[in-house]
Amino acid sequence: MIKKDCSGLPCPQPVLETRELIASHPSEPIEITVDNEPAVQNVSRFLQSQGYEVKSRAAEQEGRYVISGEPGACALAADTSSYDAGTGAQKILVFIPSDTLGAGDDELGRKLMQNFIRTLGELGPDLWRVVFVNSGVKLAVNGSDNLDALEGLEARGVSILVCGTCLEFFGLLESRAVGETTNMLDIVTSMQLASKVIRC
Numbered sequence: 001m002i003k004k005d006c007s008g009l010p011c012p013q014p015v016l017e018t019r020e021l022i023a024s025h026p027s028e029p030i031e032i033t034v035d036n037e038p039a040v041q042n043v044s045r046f047l048q049s050q051g052y053e054v055k056s057r058a059a060e061q062e063g064r065y066v067i068s069g070e071p072g073a074c075a076l077a078a079d080t081s082s083y084d085a086g087t088g089a090q091k092i093l094v095f096i097p098s099d100t101l102g103a104g105d106d107e108l109g110r111k112l113m114q115n116f117i118r119t120l121g122e123l124g125p126d127l128w129r130v131v132f133v134n135s136g137v138k139l140a141v142n143g144s145d146n147l148d149a150l151e152g153l154e155a156r157g158v159s160i161l162v163c164g165t166c167l168e169f170f171g172l173l174e175s176r177a178v179g180e181t182t183n184m185l186d187i188v189t190s191m192q193l194a195s196k197v198i199r200c
Contacts, residue, residue, distance in 0.1 A: 002028045006043075007035040007064060011165045012185035014039045015046050022050060022069075032067045033059060037173055038164025040065045042183040091128035093194035094120060096136040101200055113139065116200065118149045121156070128194065129159040131187055132179070136200075137166045141175040150178045161186060 002025045006014035014034050021030055030052075032043050044054045044067055052069035059066045100109025101116055117139065120127060130153065132140050139146045140162045154160055160179030167173045167181065191197055 001031055003031045003033070005033045006039065007033055009034075009039075011038065012042065012183040015042050015183050015185050018043050018046055018069075022047075022052075027071055029071065030069045032069070033064055034067065035064050036168065037065075038168050038181055038183070040067060041181040042164055042186075043067050045180065045182075046185075090126045090195040091193065092123055092126045093129045093131060093190055093197045094127070095191075095197055095199045096130065096132050096139065097134045098200065099135045099138040113200070114145055114149075117146045120149070120158075121153060127153070127158050129161065129190055130179075131161045131163075131182070131190060133163040133166050133187070135166075135170070137162050137170065137172060137176075140178045141167075141172045142177045143175075144177070147177055154178060161190065163187070 002021060004017055004021050006017050009017065014032065018030070018032055021032075030047075034040055034043060040056050044056055047054045047067070047069040051072040053072050054067060054069050056065055056067045058064070096113075098109075099113060100106050101112035102109050120130070130150070138144065140150060140160065144150075150160060161182035162176055162179045164173070164181040164183060167176060173181075
């Protein structure tokens with residue numbers, strides 16, 4: 001068992017450390033210690049994407065969590081194409097860093113953002129991923145007026161990523177109602193893979 005303590009490391013460092021660990025010990029079971037719930041979700045999801053069987057538990061030391069990864073039979077294929085030659089579809093990523101659209105009046109900005117999200121479906125099969133950071137994460141939590149539209153997009157196969165560090169900052173980690181908790185490595189990689197990035 002290869003062990004690594006990533007406590008105290010900011011996002012996305014625990015995921016990066018995990019990636020380095022499995023690169024140097026590809027067939028070994030690993031154990032990662034972290035000190036926050038977003039890191040638990042991000043490291044677990046990364047390991048699962050690499051074909052690992054994952055278990056997590058609270059550590060003996062208060063506020064720490066241990067994620068165990070057992071190499072699986074096969075890793076999931078990485079999504080590296082930004083263009084589907086079969087359908088002609090692009091991969092459009094929409095980056096939303098705020099819960100309002102534009103500057104001037106916040107109430108108007110929230111209405112415009114709601115209309116924007118409701119209209120995203122018009123991008124059709126080209127819409128690939130929607131990423132929420134900073135106060136934008138408030139659009140994907142319980143009580144948001146945008147949940148129906150976002151759930152509709154997700155049901156159509158659109159990937160929705162919600163920044164875990166941002167959720168934790170606003171005290172909303174347990175309130176996420178749609179999408180997956182993500183980290184900056186996922187976000188940067190998504191931007192690299194996208195054929196086009198639309199920033200609100």
